[in-house]
Amino acid sequence: MEDKNYIRERFFPHIWCPGCGHGIVLNNLLRAIEQLKLKKNEIVMTSGIGCSSRISGYVDFHTLHTIHGRALAFATGVKLSRPELKLIVPMGDGDALAIGGNHFIHAARRNIDITAIIMNNRIYGMTGGQFSPLSGYGTRATTAPYTNIDHDFDVVELAKAAGASFVARTTTYHVKEMADILKQAILHKGFSAVEVMSQCPTYFGRKNRLGDAVDMMEHYKNSTVRVGSKKxxxxxxxxxxxxxxxxxxxxxCSEYDKIIQKAMGTSA
Amino acid sequence: MAKPKCKELIINRDWCKGCGICIHFCPTNVLEMDDEDKSVAMRIEDCICCKLCELRCPDLAIDVVAEPKEKETEN
Known part of the structure; x- marks a missing residue:
């Protein structure tokens, strides 16, 4: 596999559970980057805390493994100081929309050129299966043994409303579509939010009796349609x-540059 | 154009965790689980090089190597 150049092989096999969707996201993110022929030095990946955020340890780019929910804030700092670099921020659903909910909507509102990948497994996996803001009404989790009464966010609607200029959704079953969407998102100038539905067979799958990783991916195949489908x-x-x-x-960043020029022009 | 043929299907046994995703989604049923719960290519002659196993492997453990295109295979 050509994209082995992009990983830190010494940390493999990775820490994720058997069948974890996050590995599939890593796999196809690397393929997207390889197809775009990006150099390792051009990419900065920042991540927060959680199963999904471990991804930054496995890739051989510039990486920042930061604090919970704040990956986008760190990414904003990096992007403003070095706008020529490509910023990729993989986040879990809780990291992105609970702990980092404010950072998410404001990064989208500012339309800063960052690619946010929300690896949505609908649970806090690393800490033992607590329900997240994307678990949804009626689901079960370690902290919701009698079902969850919280309603979930729709990541796409939220990102749209917050002003993101690229918004997409895909799943770990639709791997070719995932790589295509990630390529478009990385090339897009502005804030890109990509939700990838990613299975957690260990907690979400087990607590909700959804079967193993294979069953959960079959479910993604059968419960999703392409946007605009009549089905x-x-x-x-x-x-x-x-x-x-x-x-x-x-x-x-472009707007900020204009402000700098304006300020310099008037002060000169 | 000859159909792409698989030359080698490499599975990194140190990285494979035996989730079975590659086995289930293979359209030509090439792969099987062995006694150690690792995926193995049992019927490599049936492989059509779609690479869906490679793309869907969460452990980056699969590498499908196609026969070089110039080499015409007997039909």
Missing amino acids: IEKNPDLIERGVFVEKESPEY
Whole structure:
């Protein structure tokens, strides 16, 4: 595999459980980066805390493993000081939308050129299976043995409303689509939010009797449709995948440069 | 154009955790689980080099090597 150049092989086999979707995200993120022919030196990956955030340890780019929920804040700092670098921020659902919920909406609002990948496994896996803001009503978790009464966020709608200029959703079953979407997201100038539905067979799967990793991926295949598909009219429970928003809007670093020029111009 | 043929299907046994994703989703049923709960290519002659096992492997343990295209295989 050509993309072995991009990993730190000494840390493999990785820490994720058998069948964990996060490995599939890593696999196809590397392929996307390889197909874009990006150099290791051009990429900075920052991540927070959680199973998903361990990903930054396995890739041989510039990496920052930071504090819980704050990966986007660190990424904003890196991007503003070195705007020529590509920032990729993989986050878990809790890391992105609970602990780092504010950072997420404000990074989207500013439209800073960062690619946020929300690896949504609907649970806090690392700490033992507590429910997250994406677990959803009626699901079970270690902390919700009689089912969860919290409703979940729709990551796509949230990112859209917050002003992200690229918003997409895919799953670990649809691997070729995932690599395509990640490529588009990395190339997009502005804030890109990509939700990848990723199975956690150990906690979410087991607590909700969804079977093993294979069953959960079959479920992604059967419960999702491409955006704009007519199937959703017959069955509104289907989840749409694909690119929902792709628009040009002023990017934060470029706007900041303009302000610097304006300030220098007037003071000169 | 000859159909792509698999030359080698390498599975890194140190990295494979035996989740069975590659085995289940293989369209031509090439892979099987062995006694040690690791995936092995049992029917490599059936492999069509779609690489879906390689792409879906969470452990980055699979490498599908296709026959070079120039080399025409007997039909």
